[in-house]
Amino acid sequence: xxxxxxxxxxxxxxxxxxxxxxxxxxxxxxxxxxxxxxxxxxxxxxxxxxxxxxxxxxxxxxxxxxxxxxxxxxxxxxxxxxxxxxxxxxxxxxxxxxxxxxxxxxxxxxxxxxxxxxxxxxxxxxxxxxxxxxxxxxxxxxxxxxxxxxxxxxxxxxxxxxxxxxxxxxxxxxxxxxxxxxxxxxxxxxxxxxxxxxxxxxxxxxxxxxxxxxxxxxxxxxxxxxxxxxxxxxxxxxxxxxxxxxxxxxxxxxxxxxxxxxxxxxxxxxxxxxxxxxxxxxxxxxxxxxxx
Amino acid sequence: xxxxxxxxxxxxxxxxxxxxxxxxxxxxxxxxxxxxxxxxxxxxxxxxxxxxxxxxxxxxxxxxxxxxxxxxxxxxxxxxxxxxxxxxxxxxxxxxxxxxxxxxxxxxxxxxxxxxxxxxxxxxxxxxxxxxxxxxxxxxxxxxxxxxxxxxxxxxxxxxxxxxxxxxxxxxxxxxxxxxxxxxxxxxxxxxxxxxxxxxxxxxxxxxxxxxxxxxxxxxxxxxxxxxxxxxxxxxxxxxxxxxxxxxxxxxxxxxxxxxxxxxxxxxxxxxxxxxxxxxxxxxxxxxxxxxxxxxxxxxxxxxxxxxxxxxxxxxxxxxxxxxxxxxxxxxxxxxxxx
Numbered sequence: 052x053x054x055x056x057x058x059x060x061x062x063x064x065x066x067x068x069x070x071x072x073x074x075x076x077x078x079x080x081x082x083x084x085x086x087x088x089x090x091x092x093x094x095x096x097x098x099x100x101x102x103x104x105x106x107x108x109x110x111x112x113x114x115x116x117x118x119x120x121x122x123x124x125x126x127x128x129x130x131x132x133x134x135x136x137x138x139x140x141x142x143x144x145x146x147x148x149x150x151x152x153x154x155x156x157x158x159x160x161x162x163x164x165x166x167x168x169x170x171x172x173x174x175x176x177x178x179x180x181x182x183x184x185x186x187x188x189x190x191x192x193x194x195x196x197x198x199x200x201x202x203x204x205x206x207x208x209x210x211x212x213x214x215x216x217x218x219x220x221x222x223x224x225x226x227x228x229x230x231x232x233x234x235x236x237x238x239x240x241x242x243x244x245x246x247x248x249x250x251x252x253x254x255x256x257x258x259x260x261x262x263x264x265x266x267x268x269x270x271x272x273x274x275x276x277x278x279x280x281x282x283x284x285x286x287x288x289x290x291x292x293x294x295x296x297x298x299x300x301x302x303x304x305x306x307x308x309x310x311x312x313x314x315x316x317x318x319x320x321x322x323x324x325x326x327x328x329x330x331x332x333x334x335x336x337x338x339x340x341x342x343x
Numbered sequence: 344x345x346x347x348x349x350x351x352x353x354x355x356x357x358x359x360x361x362x363x364x365x366x367x368x369x370x371x372x373x374x375x376x377x378x379x380x381x382x383x384x385x386x387x388x389x390x391x392x393x394x395x396x397x398x399x400x401x402x403x404x405x406x407x408x409x410x411x412x413x414x415x416x417x418x419x420x421x422x423x424x425x426x427x428x429x430x431x432x433x434x435x436x437x438x439x440x441x442x443x444x445x446x447x448x449x450x451x452x453x454x455x456x457x458x459x460x461x462x463x464x465x466x467x468x469x470x471x472x473x474x475x476x477x478x479x480x481x482x483x484x485x486x487x488x489x490x491x492x493x494x495x496x497x498x499x500x501x502x503x504x505x506x507x508x509x510x511x512x513x514x515x516x517x518x519x520x521x522x523x524x525x526x527x528x529x530x531x532x533x534x535x536x537x538x539x540x541x542x543x544x545x546x547x548x549x550x551x552x553x554x555x556x557x558x559x560x561x562x563x564x565x566x567x568x569x570x571x572x573x574x575x576x577x578x579x580x581x582x583x584x585x586x587x588x589x590x591x592x593x594x595x596x597x598x599x600x601x602x603x604x605x606x607x608x609x610x611x612x613x614x615x616x617x618x619x620x621x622x623x624x625x626x627x628x629x630x631x632x633x634x635x636x637x638x639x640x641x642x643x644x645x646x647x648x649x650x651x652x653x654x655x656x657x658x659x660x661x662x663x664x665x666x667x668x669x670x671x672x673x674x675x676x677x678x679x680x681x682x
Contacts, residue, residue, distance in 0.1 A: 086476060136659065143412070144658055146420075146475065147614045150607055151654035158647025272483060275476060317487045320480035327477055328465040 058301045064190035066297020068259065070197050071252035072267075072274030073281065073289035074204075075245050080283045081221050082241020083134075085145050086275065089152040090249055091267030093129075096156050097122040097250035098257050098266075099164050102171060111174050115254060119247045126246025130239045138238070160264040171257035193255045200251065201290050208286075217241060269316065273300075276319045280326050282336020292334065296322065376622070377532070384524050392520045393592070394632065399524075399531045400589045401628035405612040406621060407581035410538055413619025414547065415574035416554030417466070421478030422609045424485040425455050425579040427601035429586025431489065434504045434596040435497050444509045444591050448530070451587045452580045459579020463572030482606040489598035503597025506590055527588050534581055538621060541577070550574055615657055617666025626665035 075094065079087045087093075101118035105111065133152070137145055175192030208214040219227040220237035228234050253267070260266050277296045281288025296319060303318050326333060380399075384392045408422050432451035436442040442450075462481065469477055488494075490501055498504065508519045515522065541547050549570045552560035561567045590596045608631040615630040616623025638649035661667045 133655065140658075140662060141618075143418070143614060143618060144662055146418075147611060147654060148658055150611065151651040151658070153651070154647045154654070155651035158645055158649075158651070161647070162645055272480075275479075279473075279476065317484035320484045323480045324465060324477050327469055327473055331468060331473060 054305070055302075058305050059298055060186055062298030062301035063194070063294055064186045064297070065301065066277075066294035067190060067193045067197055068252075068256050068270060068293075069273040069277040069296050070290040070293025071193070071200075071248075071255055072270050073277035073293045074197070074200065074286055075249040075252055076271075076274050076278040077281075077283060077286050077289040078204075078248055079241060079245035080278070081286075082217070082238050082245065084221075085142065085149070086283075087245070088146070088149040088271075089156060090245065091271030091274070092153050092156040092160075093122070093126070093246055094249035094253035094256075095264060095267045096160055097125075097246070098171070098253035098262060099160055101250075101254055102169065102257075102262055103164075105172065111172060115174075118250050118254065122250035123243040123247040126243040127239045129246075130242035134242070135235065135239070138235075157264055164264070166264055169262040171254075171262045173258040177258070189258055196251065196255060197290060197293075200248065201286060204286050213240070272316070273319055276323045278333075279323050280333055282333025285333070285335035288333055288335030373622075380528055384521050389518060389520050392518075392524050396520070396524045396527050396592050397589070398625065398628050398632055399527045400585050400592060401609070401612065401632060402625040403531050403534060403585035403588070404582050404609050405616060405624040405627045406535065406538060407578045407585065408609055408613045409616070409619065409621055409624055410542070410550075410581070411574050411578035412613060413621075414542055414554065415550040415571060417571065417574060418475045419478040419575075419578070420475050420603070420606050420610055421462075421481035422578075422582050423601045423603060423606035424478075424481045425459055425582040426586035426589065426605060426609075427485050427489065427598075428458055429455050429583030430590035430596045430601065431498060431504075431586075432583070433587035433590045434506050437506055437591075438504050439497060445526075448584050448587050452584045455583025455586075456576045456580035458583075460572050460576035462579070463575030466575060467568055467571055479603065479606075482603045486598040486602055489601070498598075501598065503595060503600075506594045506596065508594050509591065523592055527592070530584065530588065534584070535621065538581070542621075546570065546573065611654065615654075615664050617664030617669075620664070620666035620669075622669075623665040 072091070072094070075090055076086065079085070079090065097118050100121060101114045104114035104117060109117070129152070134145070134148060137148055173189040173192075175187075175189045177187045177189050179187060208218055216227070216232045217237045217240060219230070220232055220234040221241075224234050227237075256270060257266065260270065273296055274293070277292035278289045279292070280295060281290070281292025299322065300319060383395060387395075404422060404426055407425075408419060411417050411419055429451040432454055433444065433447040436447045436450065437444055466474055466477060489498055494500075508523070510519060510522070512522075517525075542550070549560070549565045552563065552565055553567055553570055557567055586601075593600075612624070612627030612631045614627070616625070616627025634653060635646060635650055638646040638653070641649050657664065
């Protein structure tokens with residue numbers, strides 16, 4: 052029994068990583084109806100920028116918030132320059148654009164900061180949290196930040212005019228435009244927010260997985276799995292999905308014989324496929340009804 | 344649970360509709376291309392022959408994806424998985440059971456058709472980005488599955504398998520590379536002709552009807568589920584044959600040769616070649632084989648970035664890929680003829 056509860060605790064702490072990433076994935080999916088395959092790389096680049104700032108002697112929290120601001124602006128810039136002209140293009144072209152972006156960011160980061168693995172500091176320390184060996188204060192802090200972020204987003208979308216406008220632009224673009232919402236800028240805003248959330252996720256994950264240009268590869272896939280499980284239309288679902296994927300991954304690794312570390316990834320992917328087949332809208336997502 | 348209503352009318356189509364005629368080349372151009380492909384290996388070095396063979400192999404794989412996406416409008420980022428199954432089928436049959444290399448091709452074709460058909464079943468319920476995600480998952484999982492311990496006696500685990508290169512038959516005075524080139528070329532042409540005919544047949548028209556409007560297609564009496572899974576099966580089968588050829592040509596299979604990277608390359612090949620334009624498959628294959636090399640020459644550290652920038656250029660300047668260039672050339676030629 053103790054093994055079981057320990058594994059759940061460990062699952063929750065890895066799940067926090069996935070939850071962060073899934074939140075960013077859902078944000079952008081809400082805004083543009085596409086899954087951004089370059090999301091992880093954008094987060095990685097932001098993390099490198101904050102690392103560079105700290106190398107220049109800027110204190111952690113200043114670098115943290117500066118990076119969030121910069122990522123927000125960069126996200127908007129990427130949308131305005133590269134993806135706005137593709138808004139009407141087929142999905143296929145957009146996916147190709149994401150792949151191109153992925154390739155550009157990954158390679159530039161490799162050139163600027165090279166591929167050696169770097170340590171990344173944590174503001175929360177890495178002592179055991181409440182005397183447990185399985186969850187450190189950093190992971191607890193990460194869970195805390197994720198939940199704060201979720202609450203903040205909830206209030207933003209429910210109680211502010213901009214949040215309302217963004218929801219309107221996402222669900223019924225035509226009608227939103229008719230009531231005077233600038234849907235094009237709402238999409239740009241969505242990119243900016245997704246990029247900023249991605250930056251937060253990256254900076255929180257970096258102390259755990261270490262900083263290098265390919266650090267986000269695996270994390271992004273788990274983020275996708277979490278977002279799909281929770282429902283691509285629900286930020287709350289993404290976070291819950293993240294924790295569930297973390298727990299599921301740990302339990303499967305412990306209790307199902309033959310599932311070692313090497314099969315953890317296929318398990319996450321099997322999860323994606325089975326969720327998509329059984330309940331495509333995810334646990335918390337809205338079912339989309341198409342009018343023909 | 345509240346339901347969101349989505350206006351289908353205003354949505355950009357997942358895939359640009361391509362008229363049936365615009366899917367192939369004219370007879371004259373086809374003959375010129377064919378002659379070039381037949382004569383090319385006589386004048387170039389062995390390494391270039393090897394590259395040309397890989398060009399045909401990738402061309403075949405891109406063609407398979409083109410049938411799926413350009414024909415029936417379904418996505419796949421998972422072609423590398425079918426390619427891997429085909430490659431491994433050939434390698435295992437040739438090395439562990441001493442089966443003749445030519446005989447392994449139909450076997451892996453049939454096997455991959457079955458795998459694709461079965462994968463098409465759950466994929467039926469998905470479309471657009473969800474299908475991309477599910478196939479993406481398949482592609483990422485495949486290398487891990489190939490490394491499984493209990494498959495190791497056959498697959499050789501992480502080490503992979505070395506495949507022996509076949510000699511030219513009947514004592515033909517040809518190097519092994521050249522023989523393989525012509526062998527691959529013959530199969531590619533056969534499959535290309537088959538694919539063109541398939542798209543012109545009743546089944547091909549059913550694919551396209553589903554691509555353009557699923558509901559209208561089912562109203563016309565097309566069994567949507569059957570034809571969608573069939574498209575997946577055919578595409579997987581052809582990809583499997585390409586995988587087999589690839590394994591024979593490269594003489595080596597290992598799990599890490601068939602990662603998601605390969606699937607992405609094939610996808611890019613299709614976009615660059617022009618979705619739904621079958622001859623574009625070869626152009627797309629040329630893009631994914633030669634452009635990374637070129638990018639490496641321009642700047643070693645930034646090759647990925649150069650590749651990405653080139654891809655953006657293609658998307659912005661010629662969004663319909665090589666098809667657009669071909670149509671432009673055709674119109675220019677027609678203008679000159681009128682004068």
